[in-house]
Amino acid sequence: TAEAKYMPYKDPKQPLCVRVNDLMKRMTLEEKIGQMTQIERAVATNEAIKNDLIGSVLSGPGSVPSREATPETWVNMVNEFQKSSLSTRLGIPLIYGIDAVHGHNNVYKATIFPHNVGLGVTRDPVLVKKIGAATALEVRATGIQYAFAPCVAVCRDPRWGRCYESYSEDTEIVRLMTEIIPGLQGDITDGSEKGAPFVNGQQKIAACAKHYVGDGGTHLGIDEGDTILDSQKLFSIHMPAYNDSIIKGVATIMTSYSSWNGVKMHANRNLITGYLKNTLKFKGFVISDWEGIDKITNPQDANYTYSILAGINAGIDMVMVPFYYREFIDGLTYLVKNKFIPMSRVDDAVQRILRVKFTMGLFENPMADYSMTKYLGCQEHRDLAREAVRKTLVLLKNGKSSMQPLLPLPKKTSKILVAGSHADNIGYQCGGWTMGWQGRSGNVTAGTTILSAVKKTVYTNTQVIYNENPNQDFLKSNNFDFAIVVVGEPPYAQTSGDSSDLTILEPGPSTIRNVCGSVKCVVVLITGRPVVVQPLVDTIDALVAAWLPGTEGQGVTDVLFGDYGFTGTLACELVSILMTHCVGISPPQHYYGGYREVDGLCSVFEGR
Numbered sequence: 001t002a003e004a005k006y007m008p009y010k011d012p013k014q015p016l017c018v019r020v021n022d023l024m025k026r027m028t029l030e031e032k033i034g035q036m037t038q039i040e041r042a043v044a045t046n047e048a049i050k051n052d053l054i055g056s057v058l059s060g061p062g063s064v065p066s067r068e069a070t071p072e073t074w075v076n077m078v079n080e081f082q083k084s085s086l087s088t089r090l091g092i093p094l095i096y097g098i099d100a101v102h103g104h105n106n107v108y109k110a111t112i113f114p115h116n117v118g119l120g121v122t123r124d125p126v127l128v129k130k131i132g133a134a135t136a137l138e139v140r141a142t143g144i145q146y147a148f149a150p151c152v153a154v155c156r157d158p159r160w161g162r163c164y165e166s167y168s169e170d171t172e173i174v175r176l177m178t179e180i181i182p183g184l185q186g187d188i189t190d191g192s193e194k195g196a197p198f199v200n201g202q203q204k205i206a207a208c209a210k211h212y213v214g215d216g217g218t219h220l221g222i223d224e225g226d227t228i229l230d231s232q233k234l235f236s237i238h239m240p241a242y243n244d245s246i247i248k249g250v251a252t253i254m255t256s257y258s259s260w261n262g263v264k265m266h267a268n269r270n271l272i273t274g275y276l277k278n279t280l281k282f283k284g285f286v287i288s289d290w291e292g293i294d295k296i297t298n299p300q301d302a303n304y305t306y307s308i309l310a311g312i313n314a315g316i317d318m319v320m321v322p323f324y325y326r327e328f329i330d331g332l333t334y335l336v337k338n339k340f341i342p343m344s345r346v347d348d349a350v351q352r353i354l355r356v357k358f359t360m361g362l363f364e365n366p367m368a369d370y371s372m373t374k375y376l377g378c379q380e381h382r383d384l385a386r387e388a389v390r391k392t393l394v395l396l397k398n399g400k401s402s403m404q405p406l407l408p409l410p411k412k413t414s415k416i417l418v419a420g421s422h423a424d425n426i427g428y429q430c431g432g433w434t435m436g437w438q439g440r441s442g443n444v445t446a447g448t449t450i451l452s453a454v455k456k457t458v459y460t461n462t463q464v465i466y467n468e469n470p471n472q473d474f475l476k477s478n479n480f481d482f483a484i485v486v487v488g489e490p491p492y493a494q495t496s497g498d499s500s501d502l503t504i505l506e507p508g509p510s511t512i513r514n515v516c517g518s519v520k521c522v523v524v525l526i527t528g529r530p531v532v533v534q535p536l537v538d539t540i541d542a543l544v545a546a547w548l549p550g551t552e553g554q555g556v557t558d559v560l561f562g563d564y565g566f567t568g569t570l571a572c573e574l575v576s577i578l579m580t581h582c583v584g585i586s587p588p589q590h591y592y593g594g595y596r597e598v599d600g601l602c603s604v605f606e607g608r
């Protein structure tokens with residue numbers, strides 16, 4: 001009969017709590033544990049989803065349906081997984097997650113925005129909210145409903161390989177940048193219950209504040225290391241952005257690989273359940289990092305059953321397994337059936353997951369279509385990214401004397417040299433987490449290199465000569481009016497980006513010495529963090545920090561050639577410290593901005 005067929009959880013007119021409670025009552029332990037399991041798309045067969053009742057699938061960095069896949073191919077892939085999920089007994093839709101951390105950075109031809117280190121320099125929450133909205137549209141263009149962003153780390157030591165994923169070393173700037181969350185998810189409606197997850201419909205996506213907590217404060221900046229701080233420092237430096245994220249309705253929070261005073265965050269019940277859930281009233285779900293519970297033990301995976309026990313009892317709700325999901329499911333099932341993990345903990349986890357899925361309309365709109373593919377890499381988003389690039393640029397030096405500023409550069413002149421390893425390389429311009437975990441070199445996606453941007457900016461009769469690393473003969477045999485030298489760091493991600501000395505690798509310094517020794521030069525640094533350039537500063541006429549600008553290189557030339565002014569400012573002027581103070585010379589003339597001591601940083605560069 002109709003009554004028998006009516007299920008409140010399927011009725012969008014029912015209040016959220018009624019739908020969650022009705023569905024919970026119907027679920028078996030297997031169905032509940034399946035919801036707590038997130039697996040990588042490479043192992044996500046339709047059988048796995050149907051038989052193991054998997055609740056979530058992800059793309060790890062670089063994990064794509066096919067090389068240079070179109071948005072339609074992405075939509076088809078996600079829909080196939082979704083069909084399997086909907087064919088299960090209760091038809092709970094799955095949620096698909098991906099790292100869209102500076103635009104939809106795994107997807108060919110997506111708009112790649114500046115990495116967070118540059119966005120923090122803008123101090124512009126309105127801009128960052130627009131970037132969130134654009135990113136949400138491009139993620140939805142591929143049928144995906146969930147992004148593991150924003151990273152709200154407070155990077156306290158630039159030697160950390162993930163420093164560029166952090167908006168700033170200044171807590172207040174990171175707090176300001178949480179405005180990206182309403183961009184990604186939509187503005188939470190007034191009167192919403194504090195801590196409730198909020199995602200406003202099909203043009204928005206679930207976000208993920210990460211990595212909880214203190215990932216940017218590890219000792220010596222060692223990735224996945226130990227944050228050795230007293231409570232007052234942890235709560236005043238690293239926690240505030242989580243409170244802001246929760247107030248703004250963030251749907252999920254990801255735990256950090258790092259430890260706090262020796263306790264692994266993935267096993268920290270006081271901070272996950274005690275503080276995040278009970279004190280801050282967070283009602284979305286907590287997701288582990290990739291193999292994050294495996295890393296609770298040292299060595300990793302030494303005792304996976306213990307890892308499950310510690311992680312789930314600490315308050316983790318969904319586990320990014322991502323490959324050996326049968327082991328996870330069997331282990332958790334054993335622990336629940338033998339009462340090592342109470343059923344109430346499982347119910348708390350599943351209620352949170354269902355709350356997010358119901359709130360974001362996944363039950364009503366589980367399937368994607370092609371209607372949003374037009375947003376991927378659209379011109380409006382590229383223009384926004386170009387504006388963002390402009391606002392991330394920091395002017396560190398302009399001319400060897402106040403009477404001879406080099407910038408802005410003239411568009412009309414006879415001959416310009418463009419040089420440097422990063423001048424004509426989209427992959428380098430974008431940095432890590434772009435078309436692959438570690439990032440890549442070369443023409444990896446659609447965009448405008450700084451060289452191309454120079455050519456588009458100058459007058460037609462201005463000659464632009466490109467030479468990546470010119471020698472003295474070349475320089476002497478040409479009469480260049482000035483040179484633009486674009487150098488920096490190669491792309492990296494996480495531990496492989498940890499640095500002990502923050503120098504830029506050859507041939508960067510040699511290119512600077514050669515070119516700037518012969519020609520008036522502006523050096524543009526493409527780096528994920530402040531780097532030590534003090535030994536080169538005297539030979540440089542003008543110096544600009546451009547961080548990791550992404551695909552829209554025209555944003556750099558817009559400012560170099562004076563169509564827009566410099567507005568980017570550093571938080572505690574780290575670059576100046578690295579360039580000057582710590583190595584004992586006075587700031588270069590026309591140095592912009594003051595600086596203040598950063599505890600202990602100088603010791604790094606004076607070998608103490």
Ligand SMILES: O=[N+]([O-])c1ccc(O[C@@H]2O[C@@H](CO)[C@H](O)[C@H](S[C@@H]3O[C@H](CO)[C@@H](O)[C@H](O)[C@H]3O)[C@@H]2O)cc1
Binds near residue numbers: 059060061148494
């Ligand atoms: O084969 N190996 O040598 C190897 C080494 C390290 C690996 O470690 C893994 O590498 C990457 C995949 O290849 C994973 O992305 C994660 S990182 C983690 O991934 C999440 C999902 O992408 C992000 O949201 C988080 O923000 C981030 O902290 C892990 O570090 C994997 C393989």
